Amino acid sequence: MRDPGTSPPPVLELQGLRAGYGRIEVLRGIDLVVPAGTMVGLLGPNGAGKTTTLAAISGRVRPTGGTVRMGGVDVTGAGADGLARAGVCTIPEGRGVFPNLSVEENLLMFTHAGTSRGHIREVAFDHFPLLRERRRLLAGNLSGGEQQMLALVRALATRPALLLLDELSMGLAPMVVDALYREVAAITATGVAILVVEQFASFVSGVADQVAVMVNGEIRAAGRPDELAGQLQGAYLGGP
Amino acid sequence: MSAPDGGTTDEPDRLEEFQAELGRLRVRRTSPSNEQRLLLAGVVLMPLGLGLVLVGYLGASGTTELSSQVPYLISGGLLGLGLTVVGAALFLRYSMGRYLRFWLLRLIYEEHRTADRQVDALERFGDALTRDNPDNRAATAADRAKETHL
Numbered sequence: 001m002r003d004p005g006t007s008p009p010p011v012l013e014l015q016g017l018r019a020g021y022g023r024i025e026v027l028r029g030i031d032l033v034v035p036a037g038t039m040v041g042l043l044g045p046n047g048a049g050k051t052t053t054l055a056a057i058s059g060r061v062r063p064t065g066g067t068v069r070m071g072g073v074d075v076t077g078a079g080a081d082g083l084a085r086a087g088v089c090t091i092p093e094g095r096g097v098f099p100n101l102s103v104e105e106n107l108l109m110f111t112h113a114g115t116s117r118g119h120i121r122e123v124a125f126d127h128f129p130l131l132r133e134r135r136r137l138l139a140g141n142l143s144g145g146e147q148q149m150l151a152l153v154r155a156l157a158t159r160p161a162l163l164l165l166d167e168l169s170m171g172l173a174p175m176v177v178d179a180l181y182r183e184v185a186a187i188t189a190t191g192v193a194i195l196v197v198e199q200f201a202s203f204v205s206g207v208a209d210q211v212a213v214m215v216n217g218e219i220r221a222a223g224r225p226d227e228l229a230g231q232l233q234g235a236y237l238g239g240p
Numbered sequence: 241m242s243a244p245d246g247g248t249t250d251e252p253d254r255l256e257e258f259q260a261e262l263g264r265l266r267v268r269r270t271s272p273s274n275e276q277r278l279l280l281a282g283v284v285l286m287p288l289g290l291g292l293v294l295v296g297y298l299g300a301s302g303t304t305e306l307s308s309q310v311p312y313l314i315s316g317g318l319l320g321l322g323l324t325v326v327g328a329a330l331f332l333r334y335s336m337g338r339y340l341r342f343w344l345l346r347l348i349y350e351e352h353r354t355a356d357r358q359v360d361a362l363e364r365f366g367d368a369l370t371r372d373n374p375d376n377r378a379a380t381a382a383d384r385a386k387e388t389h390l
Contacts, residue, residue: 008255022341036255046352071259078267086261087254161258191254 009072010035011162011193012057018065019056026052028217029066032195034162039185039194041204041225044214050197051093053214054164057195058090059083070162085113089160093167095147099140103131106139106150113158123157124150127183145176152183155192163187165196169203181207205229279334285327292320 012034020026026049034040044050055061057068059080068076075083090096097106107120125132128149134142139150148168155163165184169177185207188194198204204211205225212222221228296316300309 011255011258021345022338024342024345046356070262071255073259073262075262075265075267078262078265082265083262086265087258159254161254 008036009069011071012195013069013072014053014057014066015069016066017053017056017063017068019052019061019063021061025064026217027056027063030214030217030219032212032219032222034193034195036161036193037188037191038209039188039196039207041201041208041211042195042197042214043199043201043204043211046199047216048214049217050214051166052217054090054092054166054195054197057162058088058164087113087159087161088164089155089158089162090164091151091155091166091168093170095144095151097139097147097150100138102138103135103142103150107135107153110154110158113160115158120153120157124153127156128153144171145173145180148172148176148180152180155184155187159190160192163192163194165194167197167199169198169200174203177203201225275334275337278330282327282330282332282334285323286331287327289320289322289324289327292316292323294320296320 010033012032014030014032017030017032018025018027030049030053032040032042032053042050042053052061056063059075059078059082063076066076067074068078070083070086070088084090098109101109104121107124108117110120111117125135130146131149131153134146139147142150155165163184168180168184172180181203184194184196188209196204196208201211208225210223211225211228213220213228293316296312299312299316303309
C-alpha cells in the first residue's frame, strides 16, 4: 500500500523522448507529464510528431533515446502487447474498430482485459443508447460518430490506467465532437490519465487540464489552455 | 510540465495495480544499433562461410581417404554453406528493411501532401463560387440592408 503522505507518481512521464523511423528522427526530446485523473491535450499541426509520440508511448514504435515512465516504472522499450495488458488503452486515428464485425462482436473483442461481456454491454448501451439500436450492424457501416462511440466503449469498460486518444475529432461534426469529449472528460473522475492528440485546439481547450503544443518533433509551449490561448498561432507558425 | 493530481476513488487503487502489472513486464532494452550490428554480422558471415567452404574443398581435395574427407565436408562444406545462407538472410533482411521503411514513409508523406493540396484546391474553388455567384452578392447586399434597418 502506498504511504498516504506521499504524492503518487504521474501515470505517464516522458523525459527527453526520441523516436523515429530508421534514420528519420521524428521526436527530438519530448518532456511531458500526465498525472492520474487529468487530461492533457497534445496539439500541433500535421507532421508535428503527435501520432508518433502516442506510438512511442504505447510501444508500437521503439524509442531511440530518453525514457518513458508509467506510474514511476521505466517502461522504455516495452512491447505494445504487454503495455495494453497492463492498462494502456489506445484509440487510434480512424477509430480502431473492426469494420467487418458487428457492433456486438466488436464489444466481445473488448473482453481481452478480463472484463465480462455483460459489463461491457451494460457500459456501452448505458453511455451510448444508439449502439443498442445498431448492435447487429457491421461497424464499418456506422457513421463516424457512432464508430467513435464504439471505440470509446473500450476506454470506458476496460478500466485503463492510461488512455491515449488520437484525433478524436477527425471527420466528425463539431457537435458530435463536443459530446464525445464530454464523455472522455468524465472518465478522468475515475482516476484515469488521458493524453489526447488533437489538431484543433478549440475542441480540447474546454476540457483539458493542460495542453502542450508540438511542432517539428519538439514541445514549443505548455501550460493551461487559457494561458496558451494567445500563443497558439505563434507556436504553430513559429512567430512571436 | 505538470498538472494538479486527480481525485482518488473508493475503488481498489488502479495506479497500484497498474504499477504492479508494469513491474511484471519484461522490457527489452534494445537500441536501433542492434539493427546495424545484425547487418554487419550478415556482411561478415557471408565471406566467412564462403571461406570455410573453400577451406573444406582444399582440405578434402588434399586427401583420397573418405574418412579424412568427411570432416572437411561437414566443417567446411556444410557449416560454411550454413553460415553463408544465414549471413545472406541477415544482410537482405536488414538492408531491405531500411530501404522499404524509407520508401513507405515517403509514400505516406506524398499522400499527406496530395490530400493537403486537394483540400486547398477545394477551398479555393468554394471561395471562387461564393464570390462569383450573383445570387450570393444580392443576398449579401440584402442582409446588409436589413442590418442597417435594425
